[in-house]
Amino acid sequence: MKINKKILHAIVYTYVLLCCLTGCKNAEIEQDVVLRNGKIELGFSTKTGGFKTFKNINNSFSFLEANPSKKSLWKINFLKPSGIGSIEMTNASNFQYLKEDNNTLTLVWSNFNVLENKDFKVVAKIKLKEDKPLSDWNIAVEGIDDEKISSVVFPIISGIKDLGNENLAVPYWLGEKMKDPRRHLSKIEGKEKKYQWQYPGRMSLQCIALYNDSEKFGLYTACNDSLAYRKDFSYEIDSLNYLTYKISNYPAINLKSHTYSPKYNAVIGTFEGDWISAAQQYRAWGTKQKWANESRLKKGLTPKSLEQTALWEWNRGKSNNVLKPAKDLKQKLKLPVNVFWHWWHGCSYDDGFPEYFPPREGKSSFINAVKSSQEDNIKSIVYMNQMQWGTDTESWKKENASVYAVKDINGNLNTHTYNVFTGKSLTTMCMATQFWKDKYTALSNEAVNTYHTNGVYMDQACFSFLCYDKNHNHPQGGGNYWLKNFAKLTEQIRSTFPKNKDVFLAGEGVSEAWLPYLDAFLTLQVSMERYAGDNGWEPIPFFQAVYHQYAISYGNYSSLIVPPYDELWPKKYAPKEPLALLDEKYSKQFLMEQARSFVWGLQPTISNYQSFLSSKRKKEIDYLLNLARVRNNGLEYLLYGKFLRSPKISIPKETIEMSRLSIYAGKTGNTVTAFQKKADLLYSGTWKSNDNKLGIALASISDSPLPVNMNFNSKDYGMALSGGVSIIDTQGKKSITTYSNGEIQINLTLKPRQVCIIEIKNNIENEK
Template sequence: MKYCFIFFLISTLVGLHTGYAQVGGVERLSNGKFELVFKRASGELEKMVSVKENASFLVDEIISGGSPWEIIIDGTEKSRRIDARAASNFTTSQKANGLELTWAGFEGLPTDFRVTAYVDLLPDSAMSAWRIRVDGIAGTLIRKVTFPRIAGLKDLGEEELAVPDWMGALLKSPRAVLTPGGGGFAWEYPGHMSMQFITLYNPHDAGIYLASDDSLAYSKTFTLSVDSTGMLVYGVDNYPPYEQQLTSYEPPYAFLIGGFQGDWLTAAQLYKRWAEQQHWCRDSRLANGKVPDWVENTSYWVWNRGRAANVLPPATALGKRLNSRVSVLWHWWHGGSYDDSFPEYFPPRDGNEVFKTAVSEAQQKGVNALVYMNALKWGPSTQSWVNEGAERFAAKDINGNMLSHVYNIFTHKALTNMCEATDFWKQKYASLVDTAINQYGVGGIYMDQICLNRRCYDPTHGHSIGGGNYWMTHVAEKDRLIRSKFPADRSPALAGEGVGENWLPHLDVFLALQVSKERYAGVHDWQTIPLFQSVYHAYGITFGNYSSLLTPPYDEMWPQEQAPDDTETPLDAEFNTQFLMEQARSFVWGMQPMIANYQPFLDTIRQEEIDFIERLADVRQAGLDYFVFGEFLRPPHLDVPEETIAVSRLSIYAGRSGNVTRFESKFPSVYVSAWRSKEGKAAVALASIRKQDYRVDFVMDPAEYGIGDAGSVFVNDEHGRRKLMDYDAGNSAVSLTLPPLGICFLEFVPR
């Protein structure tokens, strides 16, 4: 159900008092909370104001370039860009809820070519809904329609930009890293952009909320850039089917633009109100009790690579140490080398019988393994590529070229994107999963790159060319095909790389490695935030961590002359605090924690760090009502000191020289979050990476957290559960001392 449909019904029933006026040379639209002003001569956007905050979101004067849309049309020799200023005829008309703006008369285009924008103000809200329709396009190839396009976004002061780049990313002072006339930022949805909104705000003043309400997963690109005049420009690139027989194009979704006061979590809550009404929440595997019990109850994941002896016994040993369920993410189990031999996975490099026996024995000890199988890629250097004619079913770009990329820095062999819409690829991949599950008995499949989307321009594949929503339609078909072959007596799991709202009905668990982004990307301006969890924690389990106390391994099937001599050896102890930080983030952000490259000898040489994850597992398992099934809340304010720590960056593969890049940066020394259980209780999770005591002092407003007028507070740590205090509306100040490297959650139980 769409925003615009909901509010159309409301406005029809109660009446929408939207002010519309022609004043001077402008068209003004206002509902007392949000105001938009368009130039009457051209339809360019001139003003955008959030009335309550008295916040103007556009620079005072946009001389030109304020077109609310742009269209790229491909010709026989070159492409052409048109916008509002290219129209010789512009008209406006008032509609029940807003304004209709129409542009026509474009030189060199059919006489019936016209662009119509519909802009509505939502009732009793500082929010507007935007839609677009392009008519008279028969015989015309449209590459993309950028709409809405908002030019001249004003500097809000102390700006922060929050984006659902998979788990979530926060950038302070974004203008400082954008180059005028440069490429700017671009986020593909569905895909790396896991949800359909971004927000630019001043946390102490006002912010702008920018979203779409597409429930059908159409391909689009959200962008933010600085143009050649220095104006900050927001836009969404929409992709019509790249077909000349198309007569009109109207995206079946609206765009939301509005004002608010708060921060990224405030914006996430605005989005959540809509998101929880969508089919991916109703059909979520977690919300419907379809996630296998062994996944829900996993206390730790071990991410090891290589032969069974290097993977399963260490995980079994850690499970014994933690006295709880440990599961495995298993790379490099397959017969070919990593990142160039896909999808030639069988037989396993251990051999059939050794592999089956090892998997079975581990399962008898409670250890299930997700084995790696890339859901998107095929290596053109493989014999199967030639034998099966795979090139016909590869995704193609707009020029007919395959979408290939070299990931393997050692062999320089490429992998190519396959088209999800082809039956050939769906059936090929499903057959591979069938073999792994039913013949080899693995616990599940880690479907690398499944949470991505590709626009394919191959006209022989049977889908709309380029734009459309066929990708997710075929992901759903692929999921049904795979699960139809699952055995009735076991509960295999499907996991995916990254996170994405559209995949909630299809995956049991999502690998979210941004929790340790510094380890693979170093220290830079973008910071990881739990944006996805703040919206969808109760609908999907996230797990993962690149957190390791050892240097990475090297695939035995890569060129041996490039193998470093220090693989899987202890990292310098100065990076131990980084390890603790990554584990603390996982805990407070409601993720299933993970350790990479675990070996039992770490219990001795990194005793403090392994003890930390043992205590973390104990505490987390006591709070699964919050950390698996709970709702993410705004944490109470704590005055948390920052500490400078050493950070290592090293590829997930051993680099050519095996060198570690060292950074230093300041990070919080205590991590905190808040949760609500389905039973109406609340919890505040705390994890310290300090070597000193930390005095916890905060006030918990019972009304804000929905925990009744009175109740009791309990401390849950590795020693168990004990009562701390009682609370009521007049006494909700909480105080306790968190010991060095302390981990706990405070549980607020209403009477």
């Protein structure tokens, strides 16, 4: 019997189509199942579920190598008696999928021969967002009864092609950017060539941007976790120079649970622009979350004296070396100066915690010095690490502290030796134990109510840990209990504070999740070269671009003298010339750090200030004081303003001398590592005030006059078609020009090392 060719073709086509729809493994012709929303296209293998295609429809760029489908989309790690075991999608002997609609796809892997549990199943769901180049990814691991899962790695986006002129921007606390990340990754020694960031922790928000800096498009990878569950983000490189992006999710080990599925989605997509564009895209989501709505600054809970701080002095030691120099600074500045005080405590730094009391200079001397400085309106916060306990201290043994310390998955303590001089270690305490919350609250209470300080700097505050101690009052392993208990800790501490006194809590780092709990955040990337050298990363104000108006940030390692040495450390390592002047050739590094701080909206800070610097390093100190005065005249921008992209400005560069040195005196005689680096001579930051004015902060570090020419359209900044332009400097504000027809032209010449804010204001008629 003869069959018509058209009918035969129709039968074959129908058979293939049915195979694709049902996930049939016997289809000889494999077709990808594809999701499209007019912005991006995602394609998956109908045989394995492998991620095969990822395209930006607008520019037709394909982000993945030609055939990445054999690489697993996920990996599950188990805790076994013999150690960690793992499975990937290739271990499944059955795969099915369901395309629910044009935007939604469900992938199911089951029948894992390597597992005794036959009910074990992995389900991934990918859903494109309507009219946006973004997709949500979620995973569910079912049938996990009696299985101890240590981590679920999902999504794994393998085979990411080189985008060209590539930059990687990461919110590592304030933010960092790297040019040509593949080259830097390939230089990492060892088998695993990877960058990894912990959230919540040093990764201050959940967004990473990999982009082409000339074509202005990129890969947007994020997460929409509004509850701050513990996870790790990473990029790594393979032998073919392809990148792989991963999120490692950490379930709580609960043998009574049948299913694990994160209470959030991974977000994968594309964007147009650079890291600022990615930050603005994330800002649209992040500023709607609870942490933004309940930030202490936004709710008006931060003390006004903190908001009015014009300059921080970060000194160490007894009051004569801290409070007296602060008084000298305040007399010169004639604006509020606050003190960030290390090494006041009776124990050796970085090994004797938490045996802080009594202060090393004695109780009476300390209290009298603090009260005297407060009469001069100088407020002090004192250093107390909020999670470390020295294992060589008497209290460690006497109070049985190890019972309340963090335990890893193998039951070991998280112990680390920070102090290279004594070799004594610190161990991380578990935030979820009431014992530790009570202990730290008692210490904070004593600092404020007995010793009359204005608050506590909680070192290592914006960190989180996984703890597997089953005797602690929290889920074993993953979860968001660390942040919840930090919230309880700060509430407990504040309940002890006097109501009629400005008292505040500051913490190390900055993070969206901590916005409701801390008053100020120490951010140090402005001094990145000083502590990290020239390591390929450049500091950027990533966090500021998202959350500036929700958080007070401060901090700077910028110093003009050799770092100090704790008098309680071994004498043999003490420097022969304490607090010696750094070579004047590093002057521009100091100016650069302060300029970054100013234009990025941080409260200015100087480390290790001594009164003799006003004459020995007059140029640098004058720069700092002028910068603080200008900032004080523009708080509506540099404290309360919303970050915007700066107009294009021609910025000259210069190769300058840089110093890398420890924040303490080094253990060997030579503490300074010198190198050269090209640096901008002009820094800018643009801010929108709450009443719709524009402030463009400018800071020159040039020894010569610098011409500044800006031409841009008012509509790009939501401004009216006409208005006025003023300059804010140390003397106040004065009008310099006007604009009309939406065309803003600013032409001026900055004096050597001039700092100012260009203010653009709509006409009153337009505002009406």
